[in-house]
Amino acid sequence: MKEQTADGLPGFNCPVPLSDAKHILLGHGSGGKLTAELIRAVFLPAFGNEYLARLDDEAVLPVSGTRIAFTTDSFVVTPIFFTGGDIGRLAINGTVNDLAMSGARPLYIAAAFILEEGLATADLCRVVESMGAAAKKCDIQIVTGDTKVVNRGKGDKLFITTTGLGLVERPVTISANQARPGDQVILSGTIGDHGMAIMSHREHLQFENEIESDTAPLHMLVAAMLEASHEIHCLRDPTRGGVATTLNELAASSNVGIEIDENKIPVRDAVRGACEILGLDPLYVANEGKLVAIVPLNAAESVLSAMRAHALGREAAIIGEVVADHPRMVLLNTAIGGRRIVDLFFGEQLPRIC
């Protein structure tokens, strides 16, 4: 980090200016540019190792001759109950999905709770039961945990951190840095459902068809895809920051360009409508039951067929391809025939969406 300068704060020299932010902003948690900067400037230099440097959502680790997948996420979504799910189900499915994105079979989850004094006991019970049910559905066990309570006004009802442990049994190498020019970009279904379900609650928007979170466990969909081909190069669930952020991350890690076609990307009418009302771009809105796969051309059709045969991949589509041109840049061919750069979002579009 030689090019970075000390920020001159008294008592401690921060290694970077963090876009000149002396304080943490909501945008540092957005999944966009500020988050990326925080990771690169603060976490990587202090923790740096080959696993973290891959910037995957999960690490695949050698343990005693096996390959263990390991992933953690804190969930701070507000409200904690929303159409189609709750913070507990989101936490389990989110962790199962991060494990699945390495091709691992999810095995165990650790769950840590930070409760705010005054939280209704009934709300806690409801969230915990929902977690138990979600885990059972995925055939994964919650084997260890922790509970802390913070004073009223020092938390927000409850935060849950789930950490997953899985086993990579197949001979696959799935990582953000594996995309190659010519690879096809496959999206498993409609985008923006989770983010707009949360925003509809917050903004009290009413639609003829209520928008539901798409929270779902994707490990069986991934298993079906891997049955079709072991040649999958990248898998990522486009949560915080949406498909736009995920594609930028993959393009940067693999040092390739990506081109996608707007009219191939499925978006529900209600989600599109809500995005228009709120001035949001669905490409940046969080999904919690979708994945993006980067697959070599020769395997794309068989993987796509396997996805469409699975309940969670019925609307799967090839939405673009990986190119050698414009490395680290994502281009969108718009529905009206134009072309634009899809960049990382700078500030926060939707805070506390997961």
Next chain:
Amino acid sequence: MKEQTADGLPGFNCPVPLSDAKHILLGHGSGGKLTAELIRAVFLPAFGNEYLARLDDEAVLPVSGTRIAFTTDSFVVTPIFFTGGDIGRLAINGTVNDLAMSGARPLYIAAAFILEEGLATADLCRVVESMGAAAKKCDIQIVTGDTKVVNRGKGDKLFITTTGLGLVERPVTISANQARPGDQVILSGTIGDHGMAIMSHREHLQFENEIESDTAPLHMLVAAMLEASHEIHCLRDPTRGGVATTLNELAASSNVGIEIDENKIPVRDAVRGACEILGLDPLYVANEGKLVAIVPLNAAESVLSAMRAHALGREAAIIGEVVADHPRMVLLNTAIGGRRIVDLFFGEQLPRIC
């Protein structure tokens, strides 16, 4: 949970009355009776499985022919910087220690951060650097992570959840349910240092000799103990709730009684003094660099010698023994010749100590 009744709250039936608390209290995070009740009433019924039911601080899991130790803890200590440590070092050492308490070699850590909007960037950098240094000292890698940001007033500077993954290579079975009558109770050193270091900061107490947190990684001490004997029955680090809580948990899990002698328990003068000023019992005060071991009589002296030969066990002492009488009860022979029950604490003695 047939004996428990619904609490009749509207919209959801909580399976238990939780000591009739309709809302979460600070005491539910104390590590005492309310925490135990929360675990038994809410978490076990929803998540229930053989690993969680052991109520160890870590789970030992079969994965592809190996034994993996897995543990998680959220750290919400306030203040985040204190004499002898900070929240980051505490998180790394705490997780290393929980892994070590199963006899595992600590390998990897996942770290999830919940930052409050407005946190000084320099404070975050200082904590993260401290975590990196603590991990390096333990030869453990922080391989995956997550960062969320919550609105100002919805968090408290930063919370850190660390999850550890270790490998149990030795043929040991160390668990809270392994204590047997006749076993010796060994304590690795002075008690109450961490808790009173935090309280001194909060209460602005000044002592001639400042009280320092004892936060330290215990994996090498445990390795030395296991070199001396594989017959160690229980290991636990007496953090939240102190030695009193740990002994009660071990007595309950193993369905045995425990008797300890007050005058064999080492307490620093400054800690004793601070406890007297604040009306606290050092037996209930948190430690972050100590362990309690339950060891068969025939192995006790060799384990004790190995401990005393290690820097973190110099003041180790046999403080009592496991008995068949009064199962699930801990008795203290007091310094003045009396005898009293050492029960679980009911409310919160020291909130947000770790």
